[in-house]
Amino acid sequence: MAPMSNKATHPPDTPLYPIREVSRLTGVNSVTLRAWERRYGLIRPQRTPKGHRLYAQDDISRIERILQWLNRGVPVSQVADLLDQPETVEAPTPNAGDWASQRQQLQAVIEAVDLPKLEALYHQSLALYPLSVAINELWQPVILTLEAKWAAEPDDLVRRTFEAFFRSQVGIRLHYANQATRGPLILLSAMPDDPGPLWVLMCALMASEQGYRVQLFDHSLPLDDLPQAVSRLHSSMVLLSSGQRENDRYIRDDLPKAAEALGVPLGVCGEVARLRENDLRDGAVHMLGDDLPQAIARLRPLLRESGIL
Incomplete structure (x- = not known):
């Protein structure tokens, strides 16, 4: 593949968008857009006289094609060779990535x-x-x-x-993200049998990325304390996560009772949602699955259905 020129090729009357708007339209943050340009030459924005990036609709379409390949499991290092091929081309097998x-x-x-x-x-x-x-x-x-x-x-x-490393990195991200958004507040807590906060930290990253404010408890908050926590923190939802199966009484008895007592939705995600799907399929507890991006994507329609959004 020939290296991409830095010279813009868009017609002069093409509408152009700043990087912040492109990030909003595509869901790809500006740091990633700049990395795709500098490191891999995947996109080629124009520049203002002061050096600010401006993107045409063709660039936005190209970013969407990049996302399609990435979501099919293709590493970013291989995307450049696939972008200009027909859309019917198969993604490389996992072994090729x-x-x-x-x-x-x-x-x-x-x-x-x-x-x-x-x-x-x-x-x-x-x-x-x-x-x-x-x-x-x-x-x-x-x-x-x-x-x-x-x-x-x-x-x-x-x-x-x-x-400790992951907690500190996610904590920094949450601190600034919570200040920058007015989205609904999610009260996010680990479950009792989870030996550490890794799953709940991944959930916090995803929820923050999707525009939610996150109040994080990386150790399990007692279920009896949830109503007071929701009230005092003005939370729109409780989200519980675990990488473990959790014990039967907690899942089958305590959790449904806690969900019934709350005035906001109670969701469960992480490995526990896969392992306990049949136990909590019907009832007040919302099982959101172990695919964390999908689980967080399900929050918005759930909050709409509950009349919170």
């Missing part, structure tokens, strides 16, 4: 307790990919693998160091 090697690298860095490298990989993944892709293709699979490994061979040093 580099997601497996990225996951192996991330897991190795976590287990080596290499925090500078971990920070670099964290920021790189969020810069190069929409968060939903980074969660689905990288972070969630690695966390699932590690949790299964830790269940068989506990390694508290690795787990707690990784949790």
Whole structure:
């Protein structure tokens, strides 16, 4: 594929959009758009005399095609070769991609307790990919693998160091995002049997990305305290998450009672939603699934149905 020229090729009367508007239209943050341009040459905006990027409709359509490939599991490094091919072209098989090697690298860095490298990989993944892709293709699979490994061979040093790193990164992101949005407040809590906050932290990232304010409890908040917490924090919804099955009494008895007592929806996501789908299929608890981007996407229609939005 020939390298892309920096010279704009759009007709002079083409409507142009600033990067903030393109980010709003496509859901891709400005950091990622700049990375796609600089690192991979995937898009080619025009520039104002002061150097500000301006995007034409063709650029926006190209960004949407990039997202289609990424959502089909194609790594960003392979997208350039596919963009100009017919839409009927099949995505490369998973073995042809580099997601497996990225996951192996991330897991190795976590287990080596290499925090500078971990920070670099964290920021790189969020810069190069929409968060939903980074969660689905990288972070969630690695966390699932590690949790299964830790269940068989506990390694508290690795787990707690990784949790502390992830908590600090997500906490910074939530602090600034909560100040920048007026979206509904989600009260997000881990469940009692989850040994750490990794699932609830991934949920917090996704909810914040989708414009919600997030009040995060990375240790389980007692169910009896939920009504007071909702009232005092002015929360629009309670979202509970876990990577564990959780015990039968909590799932079958305590959780439905708590949902009935709340004046706002109570949702469940993470591995627990897959493992306990049949136990809570009917009733006041909303099972949102273990696909975290999809789970967070289901919040808005749920809040509309409840009359909150």
